[in-house]
Amino acid sequence: MGNMTEQAADVLSRHCPSQGVLEMVTGKWSVLVLYALRAGTLRYSELEQAVDGISQKMLTQTLRDLERNGLVARTAYPVVPPRTEYRLTDLGASLEGIVTDLGRWAQNNMGAVLVARQDYDGRRGGQAQAR
Amino acid sequence: MGNMTEQAADVLSRHCPSQGVLEMVTGKWSVLVLYALRAGTLRYSELEQAVDGISQKMLTQTLRDLERNGLVARTAYPVVPPRTEYRLTDLGASLEGIVTDLGRWAQNNMGAVLVARQDYDGRRGGQAQAR
DNA sequence: CCGTATCCGCTGCGATACTG
DNA sequence: CAGTATCGCAGCGGATACGG
Numbered sequence: 001m002g003n004m005t006e007q008a009a010d011v012l013s014r015h016c017p018s019q020g021v022l023e024m025v026t027g028k029w030s031v032l033v034l035y036a037l038r039a040g041t042l043r044y045s046e047l048e049q050a051v052d053g054i055s056q057k058m059l060t061q062t063l064r065d066l067e068r069n070g071l072v073a074r075t076a077y078p079v080v081p082p083r084t085e086y087r088l089t090d091l092g093a094s095l096e097g098i099v100t101d102l103g104r105w106a107q108n109n110m111g112a113v114l115v116a117r118q119d120y121d122g123r124r125g126g127q128a129q130a131r
Numbered sequence: 132m133g134n135m136t137e138q139a140a141d142v143l144s145r146h147c148p149s150q151g152v153l154e155m156v157t158g159k160w161s162v163l164v165l166y167a168l169r170a171g172t173l174r175y176s177e178l179e180q181a182v183d184g185i186s187q188k189m190l191t192q193t194l195r196d197l198e199r200n201g202l203v204a205r206t207a208y209p210v211v212p213p214r215t216e217y218r219l220t221d222l223g224a225s226l227e228g229i230v231t232d233l234g235r236w237a238q239n240n241m242g243a244v245l246v247a248r249q250d251y252d253g254r255r256g257g258q259a260q261a262r
Numbered sequence: 263c264c265g266t267a268t269c270c271g272c273t274g275c276g277a278t279a280c281t282g
Numbered sequence: 283c284a285g286t287a288t289c290g291c292a293g294c295g296g297a298t299a300c301g302g
Contacts, residue, residue, distance in 0.1 A: 011234045012167055014184035018237035021244050025233070026157045028295075036143055044264055053145035055296060060265065070247025081263045082302085091243050098232050102156070103142045105229060106149035112222050113152050116201025159275075175284055186276060191285060212283045213282085 024069050029054055029062045034092065034099045037072065041087040071095065155200050160185055160193045165223065165230045168203065172218040202226065 011018045024030055029051065036042065036050040048059055063086060066072040071092035077083040088096070142149045155161055160182065167173065167181040179190055194217060197203040202223035208214040219227070 011237055012163060012182055016238075016241075017245060018234075018241045021237040021241045022162060022233070023159065024244075025162070026159055028154070028157055031153060031156070032143060051143055056265070057267095057297090058295060061295090068248055068251040069244050070251075076264090080302095082265080084264065091240060091247070094240065095236060098229060098236060101229050101232070102153070103149075105226060106142055106152040107147075109222060109225065110147075110149045110152045113155075113200050114148060116222070117199055120199040120201075179284095187285070188277090188287095189275065192275090207284085211282095213285080215284060 021069075024065070024071070027062070027065075029058050030066065031099060031102065033059070033062050033066065034071065034088070034095060035103050037086060037088050037092070038096055038100065041085050044084050044086070047086060066092070152200075155196070155202070158193070158196075160189050161197065162230060162233065164190070164193050164197065165202065165219070165226060166234050168217060168219050168223070169227055169231065172216050175215050175217070178217060197223070 010016065011022065032051050032054070033047065036047055039050075042050065044059070044063075047063075048054065048056070051059065054062075063072060063074065067074050070089055073087050073089050073092075075085045075087075077085075141147065142153065163182050163185070164178065167178060170181075173181065175190070175194075178194075179185065179187070182190065185193075194203060194205065198205050201220055204218050204220050204223075206216045206218075208216075
């Protein structure tokens with residue numbers, strides 16, 4: 001099955017629900033939380049440490065979002081002090097490979113990207129360049 | 132880049148530049164444009180058609196960003212009417228596999244995600260649910 | 263310990279109009 | 283055809299304070 005010149009029902013199609021699925025990856029923190037959870041089950045506080053720089057608000061919000069999308073399972077133990085654990089669901093685990101590849105790509109190629117940026121900004125002749 | 136006192140010098144570390152690299156993927160349109168450009172060299176108007184629903188502003192902005200990051204090459208031919216072509220650089224092409232996997236994952240699993248959302252929202256007992 | 267609530271600046275993104 | 287300019291707003295995301 002080869003020919004894919006017809007790509008009507010594709011991710012690129014506006015009304016395809018897969019767009020909404022991709023929006024899970026957009027957002028500053030989602031990928032990083034998934035990346036951290038590859039290690040296995042983690043408590044809230046452990047995630048907070050693992051994903052360096054994330055605020056409580058964004059950690060909670062990202063986790064709720066991932067939970068809603070069925071990628072992460074939340075288990076709260078009614079003890080004092082509270083204990084809550086998060087782990088990837090099967091669905092979430094099916095993304096592990098991609099998340100890992102993405103992380104590896106980022107680390108392997110950040111150098112090249114940084115150089116490209118300097119090059120691009122440089123060609124612009126030292127004008128004030130935001131971002 | 133030298134400072135990696137611990138094994139913790141990976142994507143999850145706050146000061147790791149790979150975070151900035153990951154931000155290329157965040158954003159609603161970047162992945163879709165990359166996805167479209169897997170097909171080969173495309174003109175501006177072809178991209179506009181391919182990535183359904185994107186506005187001129189966001190297409191231009193996304194392309195500039197990808198160009199700045201060294202993932203996309205832009206070639207403008209000084210003819211009338213103007214003709215501008217975009218293609219993946221080698222660096223951009225090195226992301227092809229991941230982008231393809233991501234697209235395939237989205238299409239294969241959007242059903243499961245949709246179900247998970249309904250399930251999650253349903254358990255909340257019909258309360259007003261944003262997003 | 264694991265959250266929720268609130269205030270608020272910033273910017274991503276869309277809509278629209280204009281140009282070489 | 284391939285952009286740029288401008289406006290406007292919703293929502294992301296940070297800081298801080300509070301609650302079970």
